Structure formats: C-alpha cells, structure tokens
Amino acid sequence: MAQSPQPLLVELFTEELPPKALDRLGRAFAEGIHAGLRGRGLVAGGNTVTPFASPRRLAVRLSAVLAKAPDAPFTEKLMPASVGLTADGQATPALLKKLAAKGLADVDVAALARESDGKNEQLVYRGVAPGAALAAGLQAALDEAIGGLPIPKVMSYQLADGVTTVRFVRPAHGLVALHGEQVVEVSALGLAAGRVVHGHRFQSAGPIELPSADAYETLLAGGGRVIASFAERRANIERQLREQAARLNASLGDEADVAPLLDEVCALVEYPTVYVGEFEQAFLAVPQECLILTMRLNQKYFPLFDAAGALTNRFLIVSNMALADPHNIIEGNQRVVRPRLADARFFFETDKKTPLAARVPQLATIVYHNKLGSQLERVERVRALARWVAERIAADPALADRAALLAKADLVTGMVGEFPELQGIMGAYYAAADGEAPEVVEAIRGQYRIRIERPVGAGDAPAAALFLAERAETLVGIWGIGLAPTGDKDPYGLRRAALGLISGFEQLAAGGRLAGGGLSLDSLLERAAALFPAAPPGVPGEVRAFVFERYRNQLAGQYERAAVDAVIAVAPPLEQVPARVAAVVAFSALPEAASLAAANKRIGNLLKKVEGEIGAVDAARLSEPAEKTLADTVRRLRPLADERFGQGDFAGALAVLSEARDPVDGFFADVMVMADDPAVRANRLALLAELHGAMNRVADLSRLAAS
Known part of the structure; x- marks a missing residue:
C-alpha cells in the first residue's frame, strides 16, 4: 500500500545566534536538511521547503516527506566472468570472496546476469535495495546539515552530564522533529528530539507542545509570541517602520542604508514592535552623518528624515516587546541615545578648535604601510600627483594641492577616531569651518566615493585631481610591494581604486577636460610610479592591465563579451572604451x-x-x-x-x-x-x-x- 507523504518539521533551539549570520544560517540549515533527505529518496513530489530563523532557533518545514523511501532496483558489477567462474560454471574463490564482501554470500551464482562492457563479459548482480527509513535518513541529514553550516565562529560547551563537550555556534537547548503528528527519533548536539518548542523569552505563555508539524508557526506566533520566519518577520518590521514614518510625514532615508540595518534588526527580535523616540533639537547642530551613524551603528535605530532629506530629531525603535504602554521602553531608549549624541557633539565642537592644517604633522605618527611609510609621506606623494593631474585637466593646481594636503588630516580627530566610517566626511565639515575654499571642501568630501558620478566641471576639477591622484598612488604603491589582489581577497581596495580611475576618466572626458591629450592612464601611472623609487619597473604596465581587466568585467554585463574583448585588446585611451x-x-x-x-x-x-x-x-x-x-x-x-x-x-x-x-x-x-x-x-x-x-x-x- 502506497504511503502518504507528511509534513516534516525540524527545529534546533539555541541561545542567541550571531545576528549578522542568522539569515544565512537559517537558509543553510533548511537547504542542508532538504538536500540530505532528497538524496536518500525521502522527499515526495510537490514538496516545498520553508526555512525559519529567529534569534534563538533554526528550523525548517518540508511539506511532503515519506516515512520510508521507495525500494530501488540496483545493479552491482562484480568481475569478469572469466575470473569469477570455472570452466564448468562454478564460482571461483575470487567470486565467492567478492560476494561475501558485499553481503551476497547466499546468492545463487547461476542467477547472476552477464553483460558485456565492450571488452569482457562481466558478472552482474541485480537486486532491490530497501528504501531508507525516515529516522535513519533524517539523522544523517541532520548531522550533515549541522556539520555544513557556515558558522562564523564555533564555540565549545559542556553538556549537562558534565563530561561531554560539543561544538556549535551557540549552546543548543532543544530539538524538535515531527513527521506529521509523530516524533522522529533523532538526536543532535546531545539532545533527543521531541515536540516541545519555546516561545519569546519574556512574553511567551510557556513551553508549547506541538500536536503536528503544521501547527508550528501558528502556535509560536500565538502563545509563543515569536514570528519564526525571517522573511515574514523582516516584512513585518518594514511595514511597521514605513507606516510610522508616513504617519510622521517622514522617510527612512537612503534605501541602501535601510536594507542592511533591517536585516540586522530582524535578527535581534522575535516579535517586533516599532515605537517612536526623539532627542533634543539642539543636537541637530552636529553634522547629521555623525548622528545617523550613532543611531544606526550603535543603537540599531532608524533615523527619520524630512521631505528635503534632512535629519529630524525623531527615530524609530524596533523593540522585542509588544506592550500596551511602551512608555518605559521609549524613555529608556531616549535616555540611552542622549549620551551618545552628546559625545558626538563634544567631539565635533572639540575637533573644530584645531584647524585641519595644524593636524597634518600628526599624520607622521600614523603608519600607512611599513613598506610605504607614514600617512604624512603618503600625503606628500598624493599632493605631488594631484598638482600634476590638475595642470593637465585645467584645474587649479593650488586648490588640488590644498585638498590633498588636508585630505587625511581628519584621521587624527576625535570624531573619526570614534567613527572611522566618517573619514573624509568630517574632514569636509572641519575644512568648511576653517574657511577653506568650497572646491577644497568638496574634494575632501568626495575622496572616498566609489566613482565620480557626473561630468567634471570647473568647480569639480580639483576634486577630480585629488580623486585620481589618490587612486593612482594607492594602486601603484600597493602593487609595487607585491600586494596585488588574489582571488576574492583585496584588503587594500585595489579593485575599487581601479573602478574609480575608470569613472574618473569617463567623467573628465564628458566634461571636456581631456581634449588636450595631456592626461592618459599610462602617463598617470608612470608619474605615480616615479613617486616610488623602489617600485619594480614593470608595475605601471601591470596596473594598467589590471585596470583594463576591471573595465572588461564591468562592461561584459552590458555588451557582448567579444565586442568588449576586441576593444580592450588594443588598450585605447580609457575614456574612449x-x-x-x-x-x-x-x-x-x-x-x-x-x-x-x-x-x-x-x-x-x-x-x-x-x-x-x-x-x-x-x-x-x-x-x-x-x-x-x-x-x-x-x-x-x-x-x-x-x-x-x-x-x-x-x-x-x-x-x-x-x-x-x-x-x-x-x-x-x-x-x-x-x-x-x-x-x-x-x-x-x-x-x-x-x-x-x-x-x-x-x-x-x-x-x-x-x-
């Protein structure tokens, strides 16, 4: 009688999992269980896989799993008939030994089939292998799935017996394995499977006994106060965030910044509720990038912006507690964020007391690379190169030189010491406060951008000179000491620097600043190499080839590869590609x-x-x-x-x-x-x-x- 497939639920209940790895761990756990069962013939047709991942659990439900895999016919090639049989058709000792080794000692030799492999006639055994039972198949699949998880850092801990030590990403405290309504007898990490799941750490009604695999989400979300699905929980958070922002006539800001924070917050809560907090208007006098970074990076808050994109004094809190009166939660978060904002204001006001130019000598104390000297030595190289570039793109060399001189000075400020992500951004604010020329301010602000985004005009030219100079200095300098990117490793961002050069030449050409032919990729790299007397002579050519290879990869997604290769092969002026x-x-x-x-x-x-x-x-x-x-x-x-x-x-x-x-x-x-x-x-x-x-x-x- 044919068996009916049933849903299968497997959950591993743990202590808090690493937030940034949670979604990846959840998907890997689900895929591992599914692959293991499918490979053993235990997954029926029409099956769907539903992964779950919350801060304290990894789980998966498969909709159609068999209690026993179908029996499967198989063919076992044994040996050439000339070796396995005597002249009168009796089994040789070699054949008997082979049959015994394969558990076929009772097989009637006369029943063995004969097949030609093109050279010899082979003895073949045809039989039927019994399908794997679910308990055995799931045990193997569970072991494989756990062993294959992309765990960022494994920890060891001792089980309750005081003797056994196991290794996993976090201590595990519960295992559930339900096939339909039946518990599957498997174990993992010293835990035997059952049917009891655990809900929210504080708001759950208590342990929940699941009657069946299909009841998992409903019961957890109800009495357990846990939304088990990472995707569903993320969508729930995003909906609440956008509703609250709309109610306040505000926005969440740049979507590229919202998405990663949303992923991280989703991995920190099990039953999300969004509340509105605020801070004093006076803090808005601090550069908004400082406040935004403080709220997002340190507090995991979502800052709110007005219609013009300016930061407001309100923010959204994603709490793990759904309360009728959230006053204490809101007030507590507001109380916590104030000192951090006050720190940002203190750093900003204190840093402004010392002009950027006065900070430049301190760069001599910061090592850029032990083979390339200090940041101050690097600044001098970039200054020389920026002046040279400026002369060739009709930019003011004095402005380019000034921007290059001050570009790294914010590395020794208190704000950048606290928030390294604000390099360049803070330098621009401090340069403006010092009364530096607007072109210098913009050059400092734009030095860390991935690419130049618009045609270079007169006001942008000093910034373009600094942008190209820094990337050429980085590429030639780092390449020259033997640290070219390998595989997916590129610790000095040379691929990004190459893309920056490409965009720089494109936008200089679009702005008409390469018309005189005074600047080319070759001349830029040769000039940069001259700043490194110890660099091997072939470095400019190698870097040039590297830049063109980056260009090839960039364009291959837009055009036929043959057309791209045909152009790259002649290495034309970069801006003409x-x-x-x-x-x-x-x-x-x-x-x-x-x-x-x-x-x-x-x-x-x-x-x-x-x-x-x-x-x-x-x-x-x-x-x-x-x-x-x-x-x-x-x-x-x-x-x-x-x-x-x-x-x-x-x-x-x-x-x-x-x-x-x-x-x-x-x-x-x-x-x-x-x-x-x-x-x-x-x-x-x-x-x-x-x-x-x-x-x-x-x-x-x-x-x-x-x-």
Whole structure:
C-alpha cells in the first residue's frame, strides 16, 4: 500500500545566534536538511521547503516527506566472468570472496546476469535495495546539515552530564522533529528530539507542545509570541517602520542604508514592535552623518528624515516587546541615545578648535604601510600627483594641492577616531569651518566615493585631481610591494581604486577636460610610479592591465563579451572604451562584419610569421587585378576612416571600412599572398599590413571572428 507523504518539521533551539549570520544560517540549515533527505529518496513530489530563523532557533518545514523511501532496483558489477567462474560454471574463490564482501554470500551464482562492457563479459548482480527509513535518513541529514553550516565562529560547551563537550555556534537547548503528528527519533548536539518548542523569552505563555508539524508557526506566533520566519518577520518590521514614518510625514532615508540595518534588526527580535523616540533639537547642530551613524551603528535605530532629506530629531525603535504602554521602553531608549549624541557633539565642537592644517604633522605618527611609510609621506606623494593631474585637466593646481594636503588630516580627530566610517566626511565639515575654499571642501568630501558620478566641471576639477591622484598612488604603491589582489581577497581596495580611475576618466572626458591629450592612464601611472623609487619597473604596465581587466568585467554585463574583448585588446585611451565598444557592437550587426573579422584574423596570423620589418606598398609591383582593387580600396577608404576616427566617430570609421569586404574577399580568392618571388610576397604582405592597421584602430576585429 502506497504511503502518504507528511509534513516534516525540524527545529534546533539555541541561545542567541550571531545576528549578522542568522539569515544565512537559517537558509543553510533548511537547504542542508532538504538536500540530505532528497538524496536518500525521502522527499515526495510537490514538496516545498520553508526555512525559519529567529534569534534563538533554526528550523525548517518540508511539506511532503515519506516515512520510508521507495525500494530501488540496483545493479552491482562484480568481475569478469572469466575470473569469477570455472570452466564448468562454478564460482571461483575470487567470486565467492567478492560476494561475501558485499553481503551476497547466499546468492545463487547461476542467477547472476552477464553483460558485456565492450571488452569482457562481466558478472552482474541485480537486486532491490530497501528504501531508507525516515529516522535513519533524517539523522544523517541532520548531522550533515549541522556539520555544513557556515558558522562564523564555533564555540565549545559542556553538556549537562558534565563530561561531554560539543561544538556549535551557540549552546543548543532543544530539538524538535515531527513527521506529521509523530516524533522522529533523532538526536543532535546531545539532545533527543521531541515536540516541545519555546516561545519569546519574556512574553511567551510557556513551553508549547506541538500536536503536528503544521501547527508550528501558528502556535509560536500565538502563545509563543515569536514570528519564526525571517522573511515574514523582516516584512513585518518594514511595514511597521514605513507606516510610522508616513504617519510622521517622514522617510527612512537612503534605501541602501535601510536594507542592511533591517536585516540586522530582524535578527535581534522575535516579535517586533516599532515605537517612536526623539532627542533634543539642539543636537541637530552636529553634522547629521555623525548622528545617523550613532543611531544606526550603535543603537540599531532608524533615523527619520524630512521631505528635503534632512535629519529630524525623531527615530524609530524596533523593540522585542509588544506592550500596551511602551512608555518605559521609549524613555529608556531616549535616555540611552542622549549620551551618545552628546559625545558626538563634544567631539565635533572639540575637533573644530584645531584647524585641519595644524593636524597634518600628526599624520607622521600614523603608519600607512611599513613598506610605504607614514600617512604624512603618503600625503606628500598624493599632493605631488594631484598638482600634476590638475595642470593637465585645467584645474587649479593650488586648490588640488590644498585638498590633498588636508585630505587625511581628519584621521587624527576625535570624531573619526570614534567613527572611522566618517573619514573624509568630517574632514569636509572641519575644512568648511576653517574657511577653506568650497572646491577644497568638496574634494575632501568626495575622496572616498566609489566613482565620480557626473561630468567634471570647473568647480569639480580639483576634486577630480585629488580623486585620481589618490587612486593612482594607492594602486601603484600597493602593487609595487607585491600586494596585488588574489582571488576574492583585496584588503587594500585595489579593485575599487581601479573602478574609480575608470569613472574618473569617463567623467573628465564628458566634461571636456581631456581634449588636450595631456592626461592618459599610462602617463598617470608612470608619474605615480616615479613617486616610488623602489617600485619594480614593470608595475605601471601591470596596473594598467589590471585596470583594463576591471573595465572588461564591468562592461561584459552590458555588451557582448567579444565586442568588449576586441576593444580592450588594443588598450585605447580609457575614456574612449565605452564609445568604441558601442561602435564594435554596431559593426557586428553589419552583414559585412563576419567576413571582415575572419579576414582580419587571417591577416593577423600571416603577419605574425613575418620576420623583420614590413615595408611600404610599392604600387609598381601590384600585378593581379584583385590586389590592385584592394590597394585602391585601402587608399580610398583609409583617409575617410582616419578622419572619422580622429573625430571620435568610431562607428563611422568602422562603417567606412566595411566597404572593403568584397575587395578583401576577392583578394584572398584570387591572390597567392605567399608568392615564390620574395619581392612580390613582401609587397602583398605590406598591403595586408596597411589594411590590418586601418581595420584595427578602433578594436582588434579578429576577436569577432568565429573560433
């Protein structure tokens, strides 16, 4: 009789789990149990997996699990018949030993099947393996799931017997395993499974005995006062936050900042309730970034902002207690946050008493890297590079130099000492308070941004000079001491610095500040390398290749990889890369593209075999009609393509060259390039080299050819 699948619930009840890892742990636990049961044939069709994770539990419910896996036929290859059987068909000692080892000693040798593997006739046993029972399968799956959890830090603790020590992320105090209404006899971490779950630490009605796996969420949320699902609890918190904010005509601010805090708070509460707190208006005189960071980082509060994006003196508290009168909770949180805000105000007012410029000498006491000197030495390198960049992008070198001088001075302020996340931000506030030029203030504020977001205008140019200088100094300096990124490790943020250079060149070009050709990636990296006399000579080239590789990865998500590779292969000016890629994409859509790309690849292969220099085309040596036609075509099209290329019309240049398809095809159909006469051969190679150079100015078109 066929068995009916039943829902299965497994819960591990623990002490408070690490908040930042909770969601990941919950999903891994659920996936591990599911994978273990599915691999043993215990999961029925139509099954759904529901993970649960709260501060004190990891759990999963599978909707369709079998009490016993179906029996499964299997085939066991034993050995060649010539080895296993005697001439009269009796079992050899080798076969008998093999059968015994596999638990098949009672098998009738005559019943063994014979199959050919293409070389020998093999003896094969066909049988039926009984399906795994749920208790055994779940025990194995539970052990595997616990062993495979991405635990950030394992702790050891002793069980109640005073002897046994187990290792887990936090001490575990309860295990539930219910299949339908029946307890599955499994164990983990010294705990035997039962049906009792535990609710909220303070507001639960007491231990809850589950009648069935399906009753888990309902009973926990009711008498237990726990929303077990991480996703449901997070959605509940977000709904309450947005409702409260709307009621106060406020917002939660930048969504990119809200989401991670929401995840963390969700991992701290089991039955969330949102309350409104406030602090004195006077604290709003402190830079709002300080107050926001204090509330979010230290207190896990959600600051509220007005319609203009300015911080208000109200904030939202996500409490783990749902009370009819939350006065004490609100007042307690307000009382706790005031000293922290007062500290921020104290640091701000105290820091302003010392000008940023007066703090610069203190940077000599901060080691940047033991092989690269102090922060002050780094500042001097960045200053020199920022002045040099400024001169080439029509920026004021004095403003760029001043910004570079002051850029790191806030590292020795009290506020940044307390909140390192405010580097640059506080420097900008202190620079403004010191009366520094607005361009200097903005340069300091923008130095840590990931990229430059808009075309660089006159007011932005000093900031762009500092931005590029710092990233070039970082890339060359760190790379030069052998600390290039490896795998996913990039402790000095070199990948981010490379992306910053890319955006910087893009936005300088958009602002018309590279028109004179005074600044290029190569010249910037060479200039930076000159600031590090001990750097190996190949560092600028290696960093350049690294930057282009970052660009390739960035563009590969927007364009065909072949088009991106074709452009990166010629390493053009960094700011021209997007336009060239777009041009290659447009060229690829032309009917002539495939033929020309294939010809380009063929020409490239021919030219690689040439020894020595390739000379100029001698028109007098052109004898075949097809080569004369190609030479005339190149002579006609190249100036047109060069003109469009010089204007930055890369698509137009490639479109002009596409007219060469028929002459190129005719040339390869009718002309023997590698002629016996060395002079004729050299002249034909020269013609192809001229065509190759014209075709590959925008990109290496051979990269578009089918492999």
